[in-house]
Amino acid sequence: MAKITFPIIKNFTLLVMMLVFSLTFSQNSNDIVFQGETYEMPENIASFQWSQMPESARLDNGYLGWVQFYATPSQQVQDLFKQNNLQLLEYIPQRTYLFYFPENTSVTFLRNNGVRTIVPVNGRAKLSAALKSGDYNYWAMDGDNILVTLQFHKNVTGTYAISQLAQQQIIVKENFKGQNMLDLSIPNNCLEALSELSFVKWVDLVVAPAVPDDTRGRSLHRANSLDTQTGAGRNYTGEGIGVMVRDDGRVGPHIDFQGRLTNLTNVANQSHGDGVAGIMTGAGNLLPSNRGMAAGSDVYVVNYASNFLDGSTVNLINDGSVQITNSSYSNGCNDGYTSITQTVDQQTLDTPSLLHVFSAGNSNNNNCGYGAGSQWGNITGGHKQGKNVIATANVYFDGSLVNSSSRGPAHDGRIKPDITANGQNQISTNENNTYQTFGGTSGAAPGIAGISAQLYQAYGDLNGGDFPPSALIKATLLNTANEAGNIGPDYKFGWGIVNALQAVKLIEDGHYLSDEISQGNTNTHTINVPAGTTQVRFMVYWSDVAASPGADPALVNDLDLLVTDPSSNVLEPWILDPTPDPITLNDPATNGPDHLNNVEQVLINDPAVGNYDIDITGFNVPIGPQEYYIVYELISDHVAMTYPNGGEHFQPNLAETIHWDEVNTTDDFVLDYSIDNGNTWNNIATVPNDTHFYNWTVPNEVGGNTLIRVTSGAFQDVSDDTFNIARTSVTVNVIEVCEDTAYFEWSAIADAESYEFYLLGEKYMEVIATSNTNSITIPITDPNDEMWYAVSAKNDTEGWEGERTQAKFYGGGILDCLIGVEENAFDNALSLYPNPATNEVYISLSDKTFSNFDVTVANSLGQILESKLSIDNTTRATLNVSNYSSGIYFVTIKAGENVSTKKLVVQ
Structure with missing residues (x-):
């Protein structure tokens, strides 16, 4: 077999790269270009005999090889092959399949059904x-x-397989049972022999080491509109949806995951996974403003395994516990379609409700061999190049691209990243009930994963609790994304910045349909566009068949989208030019046939009223039939306020970022606010038309009837409902804990009529009592129980309520309580002095019946600062507090079954 060999891929010149692209995308040649090498496919069916196949092609009672057809076989022929147990295992470009046929297969049958060529698989084609x-x-x-x-x-x-490898003196390092995959240690001189073994399908280097992709998302993402935490608004928290954090170890402890967290790893003292989990699913129990996207999802935490075949991941997917995974890790750069890419694509096909979400990487400014320099083609890791997964780019809170965010295209020219979210400078959870500043595409991906969980819940609420197909959710996210970068898709932002509000409206309005298509057929769907539509977007998306590792292009089933408007104009989808040239890659999208991507979109501004025909054609469907989804978005507003949009809690004199959406406007945006439900308006600012946010310093005007208005020329929108401007208490403390009651005090808020008092419940901070003063006594069942508590102010007459304070922790135990002599014997035996203190504090236990005691010191947030165990000194123990910040601390002394907690003031 003749072949042209380019063995060292990384040394390709730009000219060779362009040649490979032209050969890859050609529809004329019968030869196969596979990983830069050309394999000749002779027209040999007329004279072919099975005796011509070498021993290396025999397996069991049949043969393995490549079979090429004159034309892509029809669905009828594909079904006929299945009926005769002729297995077309994987599709290779150019009408060619990897096959396994029984040894008694009739060559005449093959000849009569369009087969052109049968050849054994060259061993080099099995090596990456x-x-x-x-x-x-x-x-x-x-x-x-x-x-x-x-x-x-x-x-x-x-x-x-293992027994055959043993004969070659090859060591099996890991056996992924049930996955047809092994990790091996092989001598350098046995590659050729290994590739010629008939049972071997593909061999690649083990995946590169995993590297975390790190370096105010809810309002930018519009996720606030899905989880309003009000009675009248949407309340999609992702409840009932399982999400997986595949990361660096255990998450927590943190009350933001109260009652929802399952750690399946023992790796401790790592914080990357904590940051990911908080953005995706944090409930904001500790601090309300740090709430994540899907605050009600069930969170499963496993260690990141780069091949996605670890038992924890596979088992939780297969048993239905997890629907969405997040992996914010890199493995290499611009790796192409690898065996891992195939794995994640196939997992989505095997479990249609499964959605894998990945970071795109932080490798921009690195030349990863695409051929266009350091600003293109640097998506990290083969798994992110998958067709059925989501790779996420990274922007600041204002929507501007972070320079380090990895850019596309994918290795074969497909659109990557898929979508964009805010990942930079996020505040997220950390271990031990703290928060951290978190960033990079590591923070962008969990934003998409969390929003997806919210959409899963929305779909389930409308469909009897069923999980949606991930293909529908991905299509919805891409089709409703806010335009960013160049018009249409591009290789920096993908399809744009996520807009969760528009996405959930598409689901709620039922603006989607599904069907299937076979080779050469065309389906027509008619969709009516009503009057008043500003923009319509039609998108077709399909979860494509997993490609063969090394395939280029990776697209297997190629569908085409055409839209015919009421005037019979035929509209083609967006396309990008993947030629490895930095100027070309930065060009805006044009329109034409797309034979690279498994997603296509037609966008129409100011569409005519009437029926639109959506034609879906099976241009090349070698493994059919192919299911697809059509989603369509009908936008009627030129401008739309998205944040604040009703029910929010702002504090006077603090900065808040206002967000709005716009379509087809040309005038600048004028921003106004009202504190009397729209009766009068006050100007905030005027900003340029290309700006969609504004940092507003909230005025010192307390009230609950506040609105924001945005105006651009003749177009205007106002917050859907009023929001609050009110102060939050500065301090809240536990003062006394007795056997069956606890007493709390907090700083009073001017004009507050009442206060709501919160305790941590099964999952969330819950209102358990109301007080008309700045103190409260609540009943308790066990004084030794831990408590997280907080308070918020209200004025029902004026209609406002303030944000809840940060939750504070009390570790349990009797505190400054006057109780009976017998019960109080241990407490009376204790002395803590001086109090207040500045340098040293002495603890004395005068009761000589206790030979030792334990001392633990916690701050007002519940964090343990110091622990002294088994102090064998019944006279006095010493604590050095000279390094403590001024404030209130809690000292817990335990002797036997006796526990007492003392409040300590450090000055």
């Missing part, structure tokens, strides 16, 4: 370009051996 390059990084070496991942055919068992 990285493996053939001979340039291996340290992580791929095991002494003098190479560490590789091997895929074997499903026609054989793992036991058989």
Whole structure:
């Protein structure tokens, strides 16, 4: 077999890269371009005999090889092959499949059904370009051996594969049972022999080491409108949806995940996963303003495993516990369509409700071999190149792109990243009930994952509790994204910045449909566009068949979208030019046929009223039939306020970021606010037309009838409902804890008529009592129970309520309570002095019946600062508090079954 070999991929010149693209996208040549090497496909069916196949092509009672058809076989032919147990295992470009046929297969049958060529698989086509390059990084070496991942055919068992490898003196490092995959340590000189083994399907270097992708999202994402926490608004918290944090170890402890967190890892003292989890699912129990996207989802935490075949991930997906996963890790850069890419795409096909969400990476400014320099083609990790997954780019809170955010295209020219979210400078959870500043695409991806959980719940509420297909959710997110960067999709922002509000409206309005298509057929769907529509977007999306590792392009089933308007004009979808040239890659999208992506969109501004025909054609469907989804968005507003939009709690003199959406406006935006429900208005500012946010210093005007208005020329919108401007108490403290009551005090708020008092419940901070003063006594069942508590102010007459204070922690125990002599014996035996203190504090236990005692010191947030165990000194123990900040601390003394907590003031 003749072939042209380019073994060292990373040294391609721009000219060779462009040649490969032209060969790859060509529809004329019968030869196959696979990883830069051309494999000849002779027209041999007229004279072919099975005896011509080499021994390396025999497996069990059949043959493995490549079969090429004259034309993509019809669905009838595909079904006929299945009926005759002729397995078309994977699709290779150019009408070619990897096949397994029984040894008695009739060549006449093949000839009569369009087969052109049958050849054995060249061993080099089973080896990845990285493996053939001979340039291996340290992580791929095991002494003098190479560490590789091997895929074997499903026609054989793992036991058989391992036994055959043992004969070659090959060491199995890990066996992924049930996954047809092994990690091996192999001598450098056995690659050729390994590739010629018939059961071997694909061999690649082991995946590169995992690297975390780190360096005010709810309002930018419009997720606030899905989780308003008001009786009248939407309250999609992701309840009933399982989300997975695949990261660096245990998450928490943190009350923001109260009652919803399952840690399946013992790795401790890591914070990256905590940051991811908080953005995705934090409830804001500790501090309300730090609420994440899906504050009601069930959170499962596992260690990140780069091959996605770890038992925890697979089991939680397969048993239905988890619907959405988040992985904010990189493994290499611009890796192409790898065996891991195939795995994540196939997992989505096997479990249609599964959605994998990934960070795009922080590798911009790195040249990863795409051929256009350091500003393009640097998406990190093969898994992110998947067709059925989401890779997320990173922007600041104002929607501007972070320079480090990885850019597309994918290795084969597909649109990557898919979508964009705010990841930079987020405040998220950390261990031990604290928060951290968190950033990078690591913070952007969990924003998308959390919003997806909210959309899953919205779909379930409308469909009897069923989980949606992830294809529908992904299509909805892409089709409703806010325009960013160039008009149409681009290789920086993907399809734009996520707009959760528009996405949930699409689901609620039922603006979607599904069908399936076979080779060569066309389906027509008619959708009516009503009067008053400012913009309409039609999108087709399908979860594509997993491609063969190394495939370029990776698209298997190629569908085409055409839209015919009421005047019979035919409109084509957006397309981008993936030629590896920095100028071309930055060009705006044009329109034309798309034969690279499994998503296509037609966007029409100021559309005519009437019926639109949506034609979906099976341009090339070698593995059919293919299910697809059509989603359509009908936008009627030129401008729309999105934040604040009703029910929010702002504090006077603090900065808040106002957000709004716009479509087809040209005038600047004028912003006004009202404190009397729109009767009168006060100007805030005028901002340029290309700006969609404004940092507003909230006026010192307390009230609950506040609105924001945005105006652009003749177009205007106002917050859907009023929001609050009110102060929050500065301090709240526990003063006394007795056997069955606890007493709390807080700083009073001017004009407050009442206060709501909160305790941490099963999942959230819950109002358990109301007081008309700045103190309250509540009943308790056990004085030794821990308590998280907070308070908020209200004025029902004026109609306002303030934001809840940050939750504070009390570790339990009797505190400054006058009780009976017998019960109070231990407490009376204790002395804590001086109090207040500045340097040293002495603890004395005068009762000589106690030979030792334990001392624990916690701050007002409940964080343990110091712990002294088994102090064998019944006269006095000493605490050094000279390094403590001024404030209130709690000292808990335990002797035997006796516990007492004393309040300590440090000056």
